[in-house]
Amino acid sequence: MKEKEILLFGASGQIGRNLIRKLAKRNYKVTAVTRNYHQKAYILKTQANPGYLEIKEANIFKKEVLEDLIRNSEICINLIGILYENKKNTFNSIHCTLPSFISELCSKHKVKQFIHLSALGIDEAHDSEYAKSKLEGEKLIKKNFENSLILRPSLVYSVDDNFTTRFMSILSLLPIFPIYYSGKTKFAPIHVSDLVDIIVGCLENEINSTVIDCVGPDIITFKDIIKKLLKAIEKKRLIIPMPLSLGKITASIFETFMSKPLLTLDQLKLLKYDNINKGNNKTNFDFNLESKLKFDTEIEKYAYMWKESGQFSQNLNKIK
Numbered sequence: 196m197k198e199k200e201i202l203l204f205g206a207s208g209q210i211g212r213n214l215i216r217k218l219a220k221r222n223y224k225v226t227a228v229t230r231n232y233h234q235k236a237y238i239l240k241t242q243a244n245p246g247y248l249e250i251k252e253a254n255i256f257k258k259e260v261l262e263d264l265i266r267n268s269e270i271c272i273n274l275i276g277i278l279y280e281n282k283k284n285t286f287n288s289i290h291c292t293l294p295s296f297i298s299e300l301c302s303k304h305k306v307k308q309f310i311h312l313s314a315l316g317i318d319e320a321h322d323s324e325y326a327k328s329k330l331e332g333e334k335l336i337k338k339n340f341e342n343s344l345i346l347r348p349s350l351v352y353s354v355d356d357n358f359t360t361r362f363m364s365i366l367s368l369l370p371i372f373p374i375y376y377s378g379k380t381k382f383a384p385i386h387v388s389d390l391v392d393i394i395v396g397c398l399e400n401e402i403n404s405t406v407i408d409c410v411g412p413d414i415i416t417f418k419d420i421i422k423k424l425l426k427a428i429e430k431k432r433l434i435i436p437m438p439l440s441l442g443k444i445t446a447s448i449f450e451t452f453m454s455k456p457l458l459t460l461d462q463l464k465l466l467k468y469d470n471i472n473k474g475n476n477k478t479n480f481d482f483n484l485e486s487k488l489k490f491d492t493e494i495e496k497y498a499y500m501w502k503e504s505g506q507f508s509q510n511l512n513k514i515k
Contacts, residue, residue: 199223201398202264204255204297205274209355210312212242214274214391219243221395228253228264256288258296265300270398272310273297278325278357279450279459286328295335302340308403310394311336315347315383315408316470323464333406344402346394348409349470352490353387354497361457362421363428363501373437373445378418381469383410386493389486396484408472409479411486417466423491427498439463 199222205211206227218225219242226249227239239250253260255275265271277289294311301309313329320326336343352359366372393409396402415423418434425432446463449456472478479486 200226200268201270201272202226202228202268203272203274204228204293205276205312206239206250208274209353209357209387210351210390211274212238212355213353213387214272214394215239215242215248217391217395219247221399223247223398225249226251226264226268228255230255255293256296258300261296262300262304265297265306266304268301268304268306270308270310271297271301271306272312272394274312276312276314276329278462279456280324281454286324287331290325290328290332291335294332295339298336298339298343301343306340308398308401309336309340309343310397311343311345313345313347313406315349315410315472316465316468317347318473318475320465320468323461323468325461325465326468342403344397344404345406346397346409347406347476348390349383349385349411351387351390352384352494355387359424359494360497362424363498365457366421366425366430366432367428367501369432371433371435372421373435373442374418374421375437375439375442375463376417376467377436378416378421378434380417380466381414381471382417382420383414383471384420384490385409385411385486386488386490389488393479393484393486396479396482400482402482406476407479407482408476409486410472411488411490413490414471415490420490424494424498427491427494428501429503430501 201218201223203211203225206215207229215225215227224247228251242248253264255261273294275289275293277284280286298309313333317326317329333345350358390409421434442463443460446458446460450459
């Protein structure tokens with residue numbers, strides 16, 4: 196088998212696409228697994244030069260299919276995760292069953308390195324189904340494959356995310372914005388480029404058998420994140436603390452009527468807990484894998500899409 200070949204699950208997401216580009220530039224050959232070739236392949240094919248990317252369609256919940264993929268793999272990375280459940284995908288199936296299958300097969304076939312992407316801020320969130328499933332998935336992985344590396348990123352953002360872009364859209368339309376828990380929840384936002392650099396650094400330094408909290412250079416409260424987004428899109432809005440009872444009603448309505456809810460009851464529970472390193476695990480900085488991109492600077496690069504003058508806003512500001 197050739198060196199530097201990687202089997203990648205979750206390739207079509209924000210992190211996966213950026214990771215493919217980074218790996219291809221460093222001469223890694225990536226086999227990207229997707230459940231729907233016709234829907235995802237046209238995007239994935241643009242992420243690497245010919246010869247560096249192979250796309251395979253597979254039912255990842257069939258153990259024999261997974262075994263065929265993993266049997267001849269040297270390195271395996273799992274990025275698959277969901278923020279809310281639906282009829283097809285549950286927290287248990289995505290965060291527990293699938294990682295358990297993958298890690299078990301990685302151990303069986305003596306894969307050199309298995310990297311699993313989990314989430315930061317889940318240890319204390321005992322009332323969140325998302326957090327509980329993530330923790331259980333980690334336990335199963337460690338049980339099956341002790342040599343595994345688990346990465347726990349804080350809020351991951353970029354022009355392709357579902358967080359900053361969604362909130363910019365909401366803030367550009369609504370005159371008021373509700374916040375819960377007084378907006379005091381802390382985050383350490385990390386840009387997707389920094390996160391994929393950390394993943395590649397872990398590969399090249401062969402870091403295994405540990406848990407790393409992946410954090411950005413700054414700690415920011417949720418309220419301050421909203422303020423920074425408003426500043427970036429040049430809007431003024433009322434930020435109003437809302438009672439939790441009203442939040443629960445709103446989240447229930449979103450879950451009932453929206454296929455991609457803006458807020459779920461489980462996310463409302465998660466919002467109680469800080470999403471930062473608490474000292475239980477080492478961070479990327481402890482491994483000399485620094486994240487340098489600043490939240491304010493990076494969101495400004497794509498905030499023009501929500502400004503009144505659109506893509507011409509930067510030029511207009513210069514003229515003024």
